[in-house]
Amino acid sequence: MSVIYPNSAPPYxxxxxxxxxxxxxxxxxxxxxxxxxxxAIGQDENDGKDLRFFPTAYASYGFSPFQKNAARFVNAIYRPRASLLLAAEYRRLFTNTFGVPTASGDQVNVAAGVQF
Known part of the structure; x- marks a missing residue:
């Protein structure tokens, strides 16, 4: 569960x-x-009527609340020997904020590991 803060300064x-x-x-x-x-693919979406809690625009509080977050990823793991592994991963993240176009980002990871 997520939360929203109606006050822009502490205490919330x-x-x-x-x-x-x-x-x-x-x-x-x-x-x-x-x-x-x-x-894998995943998504988390907040209920729209909860986001409309405040009569004023969210921008006046310094942030826009997340309406939906989603992620997709693929990876490959190669084990040339029993104790060594090599991996590569591609991840795409999406964030849709209330009243704002969707933002997205890409992440590429490369890893090597020793298993013992």
Whole structure:
């Protein structure tokens, strides 16, 4: 559950809960002992009527509340030896704020690890 703060300065005396709904799905495929592929999508969306709690624009409080967050990712893991693994991942993040166009970002990760 998320919260919103009607006051812009501490103490945040009026904290109101935001109802939200979300979920995710994931898939793992391991075609060989050396290769593993993973993918997932997820989303969390706040209830719109909770976001309309205040009669004034959210910008006057210095922020826009998140209406929806979503993420998607895929990765590949390669194990050339039993104790060594190499991985690469691509992740795309989306944030939709109340009354503002959707913002998105990309993230690429590369990793190496030793298993013992």
């Amino acid at each position: 005396s009026g904290i109101h809960a935001l109802r939200s709904t979300g979920g995710w799905a994931q898939l793992k495929v391991r075609p060989t002992q050396q290769w593993e592929f993973n993918g």
